[in-house]
Amino acid sequence: MSLLRSTLLATALVLPLTAPAVWAETPDGILVVAQNIDDIVAIDPAQAYEFTSGELVTNIYDRLVQYDAEDPTVMAAGLATEWAIDADAKTITFTLRDGVSFHSGNPVTTADVVGSLARVIKLNLTPAFILTQLGWTPENVEQMVTADDTTVTIKYDGEFSPAFVMNVLASRPASIVDMKTVMENEVDGDMGNAWLNENSAGTGPFSLQSYRPAELVRLNANPDYFKGAPKVKSVIVQHVAEAATQQLLLESGDVDMAKNLTPDQIAGMSGDALKVETFPQAAVHFLSFNQKTESLTPPAIWEASRYLVDYEGMTSTIIAGQMEVHQAFWPKGFPGSYDETPFSYDPEKAKAILAEAGIETPITVTLDVINAAPFTDMAQSLQASFADAGINFEILPGTGAQVITKYRDRTHQAMLLYWGPDFMDPHSNAKAFAYNSDNSDGNYAATTTWRNAWAVPDELNELTKSALTEADPEKRLAMYQDLQQKVQETSPIIIMFQASYQVAMDSGVTGYVNGATSDFVFYRLVEKN
Incomplete structure (x- = not known):
């Protein structure tokens, strides 16, 4: 040895x-x-x-x-x-x-x-x-x-x-x-x-x-x-x-x-002496559009984007074993999750949505991404699939610190990133994805909504506050499921995947x-x- x-x-x-x-x-x-x-x-x-x-x-x-x-x-x-x-x-x-x-x-x-x-x-x-x-x-x-x-x-x-x-x-x-x-x-x-x-x-x-x-x-x-x-x-x-x-x-x-093997290493393992167990994780991965960029403010852009992600293509290749398709802000496997995945890769439908809304293409958008696998691979997949509908991403790789600093400063255009809850209550993510009552630059908030300058509609803000205070546990969870469905349908934050964690062991x-x-x-x- x-x-x-x-x-x-x-x-x-x-x-x-x-x-x-x-x-x-x-x-x-x-x-x-x-x-x-x-x-x-x-x-x-x-x-x-x-x-x-x-x-x-x-x-x-x-x-x-x-x-x-x-x-x-x-x-x-x-x-x-x-x-x-x-x-x-x-x-x-x-x-x-x-x-x-x-x-x-x-x-x-x-x-x-x-x-x-x-x-x-x-x-x-x-x-x-x-x-x-x-x-x-x-x-x-x-x-x-x-x-x-x-x-x-x-x-x-x-x-x-x-x-x-x-x-x-x-x-x-x-x-x-x-x-x-x-x-x-x-x-x-x-x-x-x-x-x-x-x-x-x-x-x-x-x-x-x-x-x-x-x-x-x-x-x-x-x-x-x-x-x-x-x-x-x-x-x-x-x-x-x-x-x-x-x-x-x-x-x-x-x-x-x-506990830290790469997907390639996991895929290459063979024999009866070892095994791999996969565990769903709370982190959700998303693509978001900064609403300070005028060309990204039409809701048709957000809707079309949901049909321009090659969900199955990525989960079967570059992120196989690392992520699964999940399109709501609270992770699957916890009470209150909304597990419907209504969107799939359909560039023709995306183009029809853009055309009906009168969106002129091509549109060029910078996409910030952490310069590490699998994020750079995911960005390249998005670049290829979005180009089919005339949305052209210019990928801007950076260190984690550089990307997150830019995100916090609201100086990006599009962002490929992930989010995990601080504690296991649905409000931890609802506040991040469905609430932003003050979108002003001086009102910094550690949420995806504020960082993407999305002035959340009053209906969603009120629903988020109501769910936080609801005393009936079952009714409360149903409110979070309703909230997730609404955010899933219309938001400049496109939730794509839920992380998985693979552990190899004897x-x-x-x-x-x-x-x-x-x-x-x-x-x-x-x-x-």
Whole structure:
């Protein structure tokens, strides 16, 4: 075996006994994962906002209510066993689960819940905005979140459906931490933030045994987890940036799972020793037209464009396994999704729509795109198919930062990009795709509507606000489905695909769960056979 392989393994396994130079297979009871983890900035759930960080927080911490490994599309009890909702009083009272301890051995108390939620607001780091939506501030949070010995009462200020509030409380920053341990490690008033970015203080199925940035993460199983001990004793996530190296390690049996292989590598895999599992993801991919560009403002342009995307052609070739056709803003697989796909590639119909509206062609439009696969390939496909109806794209590739900066400045013409929700409630995407009550340049909003300068019709703005406040869960979901259908029919944002994520693994690995976002990656049920 090469020196590279031996070096990676010596770094990755970090076992109590001296590791041999070469492993024929990974050790029993230890899941070894090859993954690019250099995106990690923070592990403290009050700060963690990166993809890999989300995976770690989910496996280390619990929330009062949460989506879990058995079915990541259904909200389940977490550290709370039951709750009572008073929509009129805008309060939710949670009963805390008995007998749960943190990894330190400290018992979980209602004071830990109050302290954990208040800590997020007081630190006011990146993900705090998810909780501040509830009207919480550093000055009032300890009046908005109160407790007695067994219950926690949460108040919110705003016209929100209780279902929306519950999804906020199931999000990453609502994770409950061991406040006694965290505050014992406070430095210069940081409420233990620096310490918690290198250590863990949770109740989850795994604890953080070691973390070395851009090198490895090791999680150890919590044998006393209240939903049952994990099936494996440890999970080692080894930082392997190169997809080719991940493939080499997987094929030689030195890792159990490779999480960043390319579609070509996936397609080239063969034999019974390995398998590939595909997981739908929450990100939706879209083509949008900036309404500051006069030639792109006629609704006929938007309508025709929906028939100029070669949906099936792309999903069967350049993005096979990476995306599936989806034409609404909320991802399939979650309550409230609208899964109808009425549009297909039909250039003759597109030309008829343009002609009927009196649109003169050809039209030349610049198209900004991230200079990486598969986005550049997708842009070239759009360039070819739109040309059939006289809409000519000039592709402008750039780095992710360049493209997104231009998008935020509203200086693009057309944009090929993607969007994922900040938390799993339909409002997270409805606000992005169906709401823009102030389209002025000075009213910056982190939404696709504002960034494309689309002054959303009052009807859609009102429907978005009404769905947010609707107390009846089923009626609320129906309202979001109606909203998606309306946006699908007439909007300068053409939603085309929903992302999929492919993970290659040893055929003996079972039970791995990868939900629609990085917050829904679960190792608790994994077994190695």
